[in-house]
Amino acid sequence: MDAITPLSADEIRALLREHDRFVLTTHTNPDGDALGSEYALAHALRGAGKTVSVINCDPVPGNLSFLDADGLFQRYDAAAHDATIAGADMIVVVDLNDASRVRGMEHAVRASAARTVVIDHHLDPQPFADGYLIEQGACATAEILYDLLEAAYPMTLEMATGLYVGIMTDTGSFRFERTTPRVHRIAAVLLEAGVDQTLVYRRIYDEYSAGRILLLGRVLAGLELVCGGNATLLRIRESDFAETGTTPEDSDNIVNYGLGVRGVEATVLLTERSDGVKLNFRSRGTTSVHELARSFGGGGHRFAAGATVHGAAFEDVRARLLDALAPLFAS
Numbered sequence: 001m002d003a004i005t006p007l008s009a010d011e012i013r014a015l016l017r018e019h020d021r022f023v024l025t026t027h028t029n030p031d032g033d034a035l036g037s038e039y040a041l042a043h044a045l046r047g048a049g050k051t052v053s054v055i056n057c058d059p060v061p062g063n064l065s066f067l068d069a070d071g072l073f074q075r076y077d078a079a080a081h082d083a084t085i086a087g088a089d090m091i092v093v094v095d096l097n098d099a100s101r102v103r104g105m106e107h108a109v110r111a112s113a114a115r116t117v118v119i120d121h122h123l124d125p126q127p128f129a130d131g132y133l134i135e136q137g138a139c140a141t142a143e144i145l146y147d148l149l150e151a152a153y154p155m156t157l158e159m160a161t162g163l164y165v166g167i168m169t170d171t172g173s174f175r176f177e178r179t180t181p182r183v184h185r186i187a188a189v190l191l192e193a194g195v196d197q198t199l200v201y202r203r204i205y206d207e208y209s210a211g212r213i214l215l216l217g218r219v220l221a222g223l224e225l226v227c228g229g230n231a232t233l234l235r236i237r238e239s240d241f242a243e244t245g246t247t248p249e250d251s252d253n254i255v256n257y258g259l260g261v262r263g264v265e266a267t268v269l270l271t272e273r274s275d276g277v278k279l280n281f282r283s284r285g286t287t288s289v290h291e292l293a294r295s296f297g298g299g300g301h302r303f304a305a306g307a308t309v310h311g312a313a314f315e316d317v318r319a320r321l322l323d324a325l326a327p328l329f330a331s
């Protein structure tokens, strides 16, 4: 498969109707949009009498575990799940467009004869699926799913909760650039369906472990102003996780603190991992960081992107990063 075949929302709705045994999956380190989208789609399909397995390569982070109260999300294990993936008649991949981002599951997804469809809002889709519904202007995959599902399935509280989680988290709680009037109208429909917005926010952002707050303190203490005050760097060393009793999933969202400095247009969080350095890029909305992420082998969106540099030393990556950042603010 070497081309991207676009599918319309109507075509996807027809495929969802015609198939019976579904596997849903999403990217490594799943976030609120990834898991909320899976949650909403799984409940819509189950409500329509379909068999649905949600299988991800990584576990559900603690702050989103309220979506997993009924054990919906399964962590991929070849022995347990390859038969399910092979026996599915449709695979829906949400919030990613590159098969390598399902990591160890990639071979099973590619080997399955199931119809494989991608629903996503990232740039640079890679050919691996049978069809793609990609809207790069959508604030979240959950926004695309709302359009796909709302006319075809009764909006249950579970569906509305999943979609709200996806939209709330991917818009930075309704503040990022693509939070259009329409996104607020969708949110209104989801609240009318019974979503408790106070509870959802609290569970995701106000119930961190003490270790996470200690980790945040270390990151903030290490903030560096670079590029003449136009950018910041944040860092997490591997020892920071051990010493605060946290894991990499506890660093979700910390990157955004790098933009909270007057005059700063872009920020990068460097996270030291056992196999290299992970980079998270954020921009306030004028300077694109997408090409920068691509130059480190990653990708994402114009103003929010990521990359992982494998097998490289922390200080070397930092030096390369400073060289790559400088031209963005040269004029």
Ligand SMILES: [Mn+2]
Pocket (backbone or CB within 6 Å): 033, 034, 095, 121, 139, 140, 141, 170
């Ligand atoms: Mn997303």
